[in-house]
Amino acid sequence: xxxxxxxxxxxxxxxxxxxxxxxxxxxxxxxxxxxxxxxxxxxxxxxxxxxxxxxxxxxxxxxxxxxxxxxxxxxxxxxxxxxxxxxxxxxxxxxxxxxxxxxxxxxxxxxxxxxxxxxxxxxxxxxxxxxxxxxxxxxxxxxxxxxxxxxxxxxxxxxxxxxxxxxxxxxxxxxxxxxxxxxxxxxxxxxxxxxxxxxxxxxxxxxxxxxxxxxxxxxxxxxxxxxxxxxxxxxxxxxxxxxxxxxxxxxxxxxxxxxxxxxxx
Amino acid sequence: xxxxxxxxxxxxxxxxxxxxxxxxxxxxxxxxxxxxxxxxxxxxxxxxxxxxxxxxxxxxxxxxxxxxxxxxxxxxxxxxxxxxxxxxxxxxxxxxxxxxxxxxxxxxxxxxxxxxxxxxxxxxxxxxxxxxxxxxxxxxxxxxxxxxxxxxxxxxxxxxxxxxxxxxxxxxxxxxxxxxxxxxxxxxxxxxxxxxxxxxxxxxxxxxxxxxxxxxxxxxxxxxxxxxxxxxxxxxxxxxxxxxxxxxxxxxxxxxxxxxxxxxxxxxxxxxxxxxxxxxxxxxxxxxxxxxxxxxxxxxxxxxxxxxxxxxxxxxxxxxxxxxxxxx
Numbered sequence: 001x002x003x004x005x006x007x008x009x010x011x012x013x014x015x016x017x018x019x020x021x022x023x024x025x026x027x028x029x030x031x032x033x034x035x036x037x038x039x040x041x042x043x044x045x046x047x048x049x050x051x052x053x054x055x056x057x058x059x060x061x062x063x064x065x066x067x068x069x070x071x072x073x074x075x076x077x078x079x080x081x082x083x084x085x086x087x088x089x090x091x092x093x094x095x096x097x098x099x100x101x102x103x104x105x106x107x108x109x110x111x112x113x114x115x116x117x118x119x120x121x122x123x124x125x126x127x128x129x130x131x132x133x134x135x136x137x138x139x140x141x142x143x144x145x146x147x148x149x150x151x152x153x154x155x156x157x158x159x160x161x162x163x164x165x166x167x168x169x170x171x172x173x174x175x176x177x178x179x180x181x182x183x184x185x186x187x188x189x190x191x192x193x194x195x196x197x198x199x200x201x202x203x204x205x206x207x208x209x210x211x212x213x214x215x216x217x218x219x220x221x222x223x224x225x226x227x228x229x230x231x232x233x234x235x236x237x238x239x240x241x242x243x244x245x246x247x248x249x250x251x252x253x254x255x256x257x258x259x260x261x262x263x264x265x
Numbered sequence: 266x267x268x269x270x271x272x273x274x275x276x277x278x279x280x281x282x283x284x285x286x287x288x289x290x291x292x293x294x295x296x297x298x299x300x301x302x303x304x305x306x307x308x309x310x311x312x313x314x315x316x317x318x319x320x321x322x323x324x325x326x327x328x329x330x331x332x333x334x335x336x337x338x339x340x341x342x343x344x345x346x347x348x349x350x351x352x353x354x355x356x357x358x359x360x361x362x363x364x365x366x367x368x369x370x371x372x373x374x375x376x377x378x379x380x381x382x383x384x385x386x387x388x389x390x391x392x393x394x395x396x397x398x399x400x401x402x403x404x405x406x407x408x409x410x411x412x413x414x415x416x417x418x419x420x421x422x423x424x425x426x427x428x429x430x431x432x433x434x435x436x437x438x439x440x441x442x443x444x445x446x447x448x449x450x451x452x453x454x455x456x457x458x459x460x461x462x463x464x465x466x467x468x469x470x471x472x473x474x475x476x477x478x479x480x481x482x483x484x485x486x487x488x489x490x491x492x493x494x495x496x497x498x499x500x501x502x503x504x505x506x507x508x509x510x511x512x513x514x515x516x517x518x519x520x521x522x523x524x525x526x527x528x529x530x531x532x533x534x535x536x537x538x539x540x541x542x543x544x545x546x547x548x549x550x551x552x553x554x555x556x557x558x559x560x561x562x563x564x565x566x567x568x569x570x571x572x573x574x575x576x577x578x579x580x581x582x583x584x585x586x587x588x589x590x591x592x593x
Contacts, residue, residue, distance in 0.1 A: 124385070127384065131375065134344065139451070155456065161470070165457070166456040180522070182510070224412070228410040231408070232407070237567065240564065241571050258553070
């Protein structure tokens with residue numbers, strides 16, 4: 001199988017996010033960068049597909065040179081090759097612009113299946129998978145908690161509010177991963193894997209290599225833009241219910257406060 | 266010139282989901298501010314029967330696409346038929362629910378319509394006739410305001426339970442327009458559904474959430490939180506530690522790699538308060554923390570803190586809530 005994983009590099013989830021002086025971007029110095037956790041599930045799912053059906057796993061990402069490190073991590077996990085689209089014309093792109101770039105890269109690779117996280121834990125635009133599917137004219141199976149593939153069709157389970165659904169689609173298809181670390185349990189990069197990854201092919205492409213111009217997918221084409229970042233309102237520590245109360249006394253006091261002071265019960 | 270604001274209602278099991286009325290109410294507010302009409306789009310098998318309800322929340326006109334082939338949500342059918350209605354209606358703004366299906370549909374529609382989309386927005390503001398939308402980023406560590414390029418179609422999916430709902434007025438009637446859409450053939454299909462019939466409240470829609478963390482120690486111990494949640498009418502959430510331990514499904518996870526929630530009351534039980542978790546629940550109106558470690562970071566964010574063994578405190582608290590509920 002020819003498998004493509006769309007991978008985004010995001011700040012580590014333990015990062016403290018600071019707003020830059022321009023008021024609309026974040027301070028990126030000192031940030032630790034990781035593979036977006038949901039995309040890491042996609043890498044794992046892709047490697048499992050390859051183990052069952054053979055073929056190749058290609059990692060496709062976009063962004064500056066530092067993203068190479070995340071692609072190498074995926075290669076060390078077992079992916080075969082990487083493509084990084086690094087073009088400053090994409091700096092101010094919106095989600096649709098990025099989706100056009102990714103769809104063009106996917107077309108060049110002509111895969112049987114495209115996998116990626118259902119969302120990224122940074123800007124959380126929540127659009128990449130369905131947009132790429134729409135641009136390719138493919139079906140999209142969202143929020144996969146499990147995935148089975150017989151080489152012809154893919155079957156997934158996905159949550160909906162109040163339950164779970166089972167969906168299937170013939171290939172080619174875009175599948176976006178939901179679930180958790182506990183569900184996908186992505187493998188670590190082994191030391192031999194890390195050594196091998198250094199020799200695996202990693203191509204860096206510009207928009208022109210994909211047959212695209214900045215007018216269609218760059219900042220000037222963006223329909224929507226981030227204009228301001230705010231910190232959420234600071235929370236201050238409230239009261240510790242203590243006094244000389246026993247367990248029942250504290251419970252009674254909490255009920256009273258929630259009713260009389262907060263008015264939430 | 267655009268003449269309308271459109272809302273895409275979400276229909277399931279014989280009724281609209283509540284968020285549909287929230288976006289209709291928000292849509293009415295925006296339409297009034299911009300001097301436009303409000304159009305509803307109602308899609309599904311059997312949706313005709315409830316379509317007039319959108320009028321009670323302010324829709325002037327409702328386009329109804331009622332077809333047995335639309336029984337289950339599928340982007341391959343929903344996106345093209347809804348896109349066609351939107352193209353005809355030429356709205357300035359389209360609102361959708363930021364539900365699991367709504368976000369998928371919104372993204373697919375935005376690609377089809379070449380629109381700018383702000384997903385999971387928690388506030389929409391209008392100044393000088395221009396729309397701005399606010400959404401949580403980095404799992405709630407930041408809030409971002411978004412604006413649209415001149416002439417771009419504004420698409421916004423709205424987080425459930427955040428935007429206020431109008432009181433329905435049955436005297437308000439919408440013009441109902443039945444749309445005879447051609448449903449395209451699909452490749453993907455629904456093979457089955459397993460619905461939970463216990464009436465469990467979805468986290469992003471809950472007024473009260475009781476969440477458990479590493480301190481719960483085992484999956485079966487969540488029974489005491491379920492019991493408390495039942496008495497409070499709450500949803501049960503979990504920290505990443507509890508989900509990674511396999512005690513709860515990922516759909517219960519609150520935090521940067523889970524859900525960002527905004528209930529009136531969040532009760533964090535046996536949760537120490539890692540930065541990723543605080544991001545996900547930090548915009549709750551009131552936070553209660555129960556933890557036996559007085560130095561747990563969660564106490565620095567909680568309105569009310571109880572330093573106690575949760576296995577003693579939660580049953581006692583549940584009893585007190587029961588007593589309180591029986592007196593009112």
